[in-house]
Amino acid sequence: MKRIAIFLVPLLAFAALCVFLWRGLSLTPSEVPSPFIGKPAPAFTLTQLTDEQKNFSPKDMQGKVWLLNVWASWCPACRDEHPMLIEFSRQNVVPIVGLDYRDQRDKGTEMLQEMGNPYQLIAFDGDGRVGIDYGVYGAPETFLIDKQGVIRYKHIGPITPEVLTKTLLPKIKELQNNA
Amino acid sequence: MIPELGNFSIMLALCLALVLGIFPIAGSFSRNVRWMALARPVAAGQFVFVTVAFACLVSCFVTNDFSVAYVATNSNSLLPLYYRIAGTWGGHEGSLLLWVEMLSVWTFAVSLFSRQLPEQTVARVLGVMGLISIGFLCFMLFTSNPFERMLPGAVDGHDLNPLLQDFGMIVHPPMLYMGYVGFSVAFAFAIAALMGGQLDAAWARWSRPWTLVAWMFLTLGIFMGSFWAYYELGWGGWWFWDAVENASFMPWLVGTALIHSLAVTEKRGSFKNWTVLLAIIAFSLSLLGTFLVRSGVLTSVHAFATDPRRGAYILIFLAIVIGGSLALYAWRAPKVGLGGRFALVSRESLLLVNNVLLLVAAATVLLGTMYPLFLDALGMGKISVGPPYFDTVFVPLMLPVLLLLAVGPFVRWKEASFAEVVRRLRWLALATLIFAGVAALSFAPSPLTVMGAAFSAWILLVTASYAIERLRHAPAGMPLWQRIRREPRGYWGMIVAHAGVGIFVLGVTMVKGTEVSNDVSMHIGDTTSAGSYSFRFVNFEDNIQGPNYIAKRGTFEVSRNGNIVTTMTPEKRNYVVQHMDMTIAAIDRGFTRDLYVSLGEPGINGAWVVRVQHKPFVSWIWAGCIIIAFGGFLAASDKRYRLAKKRRAAELEQAALPV
Numbered sequence: 011m012k013r014i015a016i017f018l019v020p021l022l023a024f025a026a027l028c029v030f031l032w033r034g035l036s037l038t039p040s041e042v043p044s045p046f047i048g049k050p051a052p053a054f055t056l057t058q059l060t061d062e063q064k065n066f067s068p069k070d071m072q073g074k075v076w077l078l079n080v081w082a083s084w085c086p087a088c089r090d091e092h093p094m095l096i097e098f099s100r101q102n103v104v105p106i107v108g109l110d111y112r113d114q115r116d117k118g119t120e121m122l123q124e125m126g127n128p129y130q131l132i133a134f135d136g137d138g139r140v141g142i143d144y145g146v147y148g149a150p151e152t153f154l155i156d157k158q159g160v161i162r163y164k165h166i167g168p169i170t171p172e173v174l175t176k177t178l179l180p181k182i183k184e185l186q187n188n189a
Numbered sequence: 190m191i192p193e194l195g196n197f198s199i200m201l202a203l204c205l206a207l208v209l210g211i212f213p214i215a216g217s218f219s220r221n222v223r224w225m226a227l228a229r230p231v232a233a234g235q236f237v238f239v240t241v242a243f244a245c246l247v248s249c250f251v252t253n254d255f256s257v258a259y260v261a262t263n264s265n266s267l268l269p270l271y272y273r274i275a276g277t278w279g280g281h282e283g284s285l286l287l288w289v290e291m292l293s294v295w296t297f298a299v300s301l302f303s304r305q306l307p308e309q310t311v312a313r314v315l316g317v318m319g320l321i322s323i324g325f326l327c328f329m330l331f332t333s334n335p336f337e338r339m340l341p342g343a344v345d346g347h348d349l350n351p352l353l354q355d356f357g358m359i360v361h362p363p364m365l366y367m368g369y370v371g372f373s374v375a376f377a378f379a380i381a382a383l384m385g386g387q388l389d390a391a392w393a394r395w396s397r398p399w400t401l402v403a404w405m406f407l408t409l410g411i412f413m414g415s416f417w418a419y420y421e422l423g424w425g426g427w428w429f430w431d432a433v434e435n436a437s438f439m440p441w442l443v444g445t446a447l448i449h450s451l452a453v454t455e456k457r458g459s460f461k462n463w464t465v466l467l468a469i470i471a472f473s474l475s476l477l478g479t480f481l482v483r484s485g486v487l488t489s490v491h492a493f494a495t496d497p498r499r500g501a502y503i504l505i506f507l508a509i510v511i512g513g514s515l516a517l518y519a520w521r522a523p524k525v526g527l528g529g530r531f532a533l534v535s536r537e538s539l540l541l542v543n544n545v546l547l548l549v550a551a552a553t554v555l556l557g558t559m560y561p562l563f564l565d566a567l568g569m570g571k572i573s574v575g576p577p578y579f580d581t582v583f584v585p586l587m588l589p590v591l592l593l594l595a596v597g598p599f600v601r602w603k604e605a606s607f608a609e610v611v612r613r614l615r616w617l618a619l620a621t622l623i624f625a626g627v628a629a630l631s632f633a634p635s636p637l638t639v640m641g642a643a644f645s646a647w648i649l650l651v652t653a654s655y656a657i658e659r660l661r662h663a664p665a666g667m668p669l670w671q672r673i674r675r676e677p678r679g680y681w682g683m684i685v686a687h688a689g690v691g692i693f694v695l696g697v698t699m700v701k702g703t704e705v706s707n708d709v710s711m712h713i714g715d716t717t718s719a720g721s722y723s724f725r726f727v728n729f730e731d732n733i734q735g736p737n738y739i740a741k742r743g744t745f746e747v748s749r750n751g752n753i754v755t756t757m758t759p760e761k762r763n764y765v766v767q768h769m770d771m772t773i774a775a776i777d778r779g780f781t782r783d784l785y786v787s788l789g790e791p792g793i794n795g796a797w798v799v800r801v802q803h804k805p806f807v808s809w810i811w812a813g814c815i816i817i818a819f820g821g822f823l824a825a826s827d828k829r830y831r832l833a834k835k836r837r838a839a840e841l842e843q844a845a846l847p848v
Contacts, residue, residue, distance in 0.1 A: 014519070014523050017462075017518060017519040017522045017523050018519045020466060020469075020470075020515045020518065020519070021512065021515040021516055021518070021519050024473075024511055024512060024515055025512065027559075028504065028507070028508050028512070030559070030562060030563055031480070031504050031507075031562070032504060084429070084430075084576050084577075086431060086432075112577045116706055116708055119708060120708060120789070120800065123708070123789040123798050124772075124789065138577070
């Protein structure tokens with residue numbers, strides 16, 4: 011009996027895979043409760059992607075509502091998201107700060123040259139340490155941070171026009187109207 | 190008229206596939222010889238009708254029939270003829286038809302070259318392939334028909350995606366699909382063997398050449414894809430761990446394990462269960478790859494039009510084919526038995542380790558590819574897992590494989606002496622260590638580079654010494670050519686493929702470890718450098734007319750130590766129909782280095798952002814792949830597989846003689 015059980019393993023593993031694939035078909039990007047929401051954005055100091063001489067810290071943005079967008083040149087979903095970000099940045103609603111996550115400087119710079127730059131500035135997180143502090147699962151992810159430096163919202167996955175109009179923009183407006 | 194003819198052919202092919210999938214298999218169990226005898230002619234008929242359908246689609250593209258929706262989305266009257274033909278498989282529906290065409294080709298080939306097989310086996314093998322064919326033909330007819338008309342017809346087409354307008358598009362998909370679909374033969378053989386409960390050396394011998402040929406095509410297909418990405422995407426990368434690349438790489442890894450495992454089953458009768466399982470997994474991963482690419486569950490640079498209905502269909506089909514075969518496996522495999530025993534130190538053990546490592550490597554790639562989907566299914570959003578994961582996990586798994594790959598041929602079957610292996614290899618090991626030391630002091634900047642170079646030196650040295658040893662082992666005075674001919678081709682195939690791996694590893698190591706890339710903003714007359722080369726921006730032209738694009742072209746003069754080496758002309762093209770910009774890099778290929786120049790974006794007052802790269806040993810990556818594939822070809826063409834056929838033919842002739 012035990013011998014036969016071993017031969018069932020491939021079948022069971024495949025069945026489990028099918029369940030995930032099935033759910034995957036009907037799913038859309040969704041939001042997750044993050045333990046970081048409502049907490050102050052973890053402090054860090056990183057060099058900027060475009061200029062190694064300049065630094066960036068979240069406290070530089072104190073007093074503003076801003077977006078921290080985690081991206082990387084190796085991430086296809088970020089490339090999908092990029093045109094949307096560029097369009098959004100043209101509307102000048104909030105400053106968008108990029109966090110180039112686990113990337114190489116030249117590759118990141120190149121992607122921006124190729125596809126345009128929606129960011130006010132980009133912090134370079136080559137070894138992904140800041141990403142870990144922020145609980146980044148992967149890229150892209152976007153954090154909405156308020157005037158006091160508290161994380162108010164986190165979106166996992168590309169920002170779509172729908173996410174922007176239905177979720178992000180109302181939250182941004184609300185935060186901007188608060189003192 | 191022609192689209193309707195194509196549509197009708199697909200329906201007829203489906204009818205024949207139904208006959209092929211039902212009667213021969215049923216006949217093989219009820220011993221109905223007539224039903225079994227249907228297999229060959231029906232396979233031929235299916236091949237004819239699918240090929241007619243394929244020819245119809247090609248003809249729609251050639252004659253610019255934009256009343257066919259698929260042609261209108263993937264072609265344009267300005268498109269050159271060869272791209273119009275390649276456009277046939279430029280989108281979802283057409284590449285599906287290509288898939289089915291390949292399947293019918295393989296089925297027909299099996300029906301032709303299976304004269305030496307028992308009738309029962311042929312009926313089952315062709316029947317299983319017929320069943321797979323039913324699934325794909327239905328998929329095409331019900332969810333993605335390439336011949337669907339559009340009323341009213343378009344005036345002109347939407348054009349083939351400019352990224353796909355390249356020589357690579359003409360050869361890469363057919364090669365890749367030949368490989369993918371080719372594993373269906375090994376799969377069908379495995380299922381047939383499970384149905385009959387007969388898994389023996391003969392079964393392994395029949396499967397081997399088919400598997401080797403499929404594997405060779407897959408190797409070439411992946412190589413073509415990588416080679417294409419390298420020059421087409423314009424940023425000098427050659428492998429991105431993208432979901433679609435992984436989809437082709439996973440069957441390759443398992444296929445590699447399979448061809449080794451088949452060798453053990455044929456020679457020693459061991460690993461039977463294992464080999465059957467690998468055959469099932471290799472083809473399952475090909476199907477899974479198709480699912481991932483077509484269903485749009487994963488975000489990818491290759492993503493075609495996505496449609497959840499299609500995804501659901503493929504998933505159900507996957508569940509039936511893979512689930513069914515794994516269930517059959519769970520039911521029949523326990524009775525197969527273990528086969529020949531072997532000691533802890535033996536070639537069997539090494540091959541088992543190699544198999545397990547390759548399978549685990551495939552599993553980690555699968556995990557990395559599916560991880561975003563798992564998270565999504567658990568409600569954690571869509572994300573990408575990128576090269577950082579794959580580089581960290583995949584490389585350590587491959588290192589022992591590379592180490593053992595060289596040693597394997599030195600170890601005897603059944604039982605080997607560890608001390609003897611050490612004695613035979615100690616000088617080569619020392620030489621490798623010395624090489625590593627020299628590398629560390631001269632050209633290799635990091636420990637990883639030293640290690641990669643040392644592994645490749647180890648593979649090349651040990652493989653070469655093994656080949657020399659075998660050549661010496663012949664009667665004195667025999668000419669070299671005869672000495673080479675004396676050894677079976679399967680044996681040379683192994684040596685060549687292993688040497689190819691050595692060359693490939695060296696290429697990858699050198700590119701990863703020592704490439705130099707430099708992004709600068711340049712005006713005409715400026716000079717920049719990469720490695721020991723300097724690049725002078727000498728000229729810039731605007732508004733160059735191509736057949737269906739307008740280009741800007743920069744001219745760069747490359748020199749080294751003051752001597753002019755070459756002139757390079759990267760372009761920036763705008764494809765007029767889709768208003769899409771493309772970067773066309775200029776590449777100067779060499780034996781030990783490639784130079785790579787691409788134009789970025791125009792900056793202020795006539796400056797251009799330019800990327801210049803010095804990429805050492807890139808050509809070795811390509812050469813390695815081609816040599817590996819050639820090894821597969823040599824092994825597949827081994828006399829042994831043909832001899833069996835001749836012997837059988839002679840027997841038939843004798844039987845036909847009047848007594």
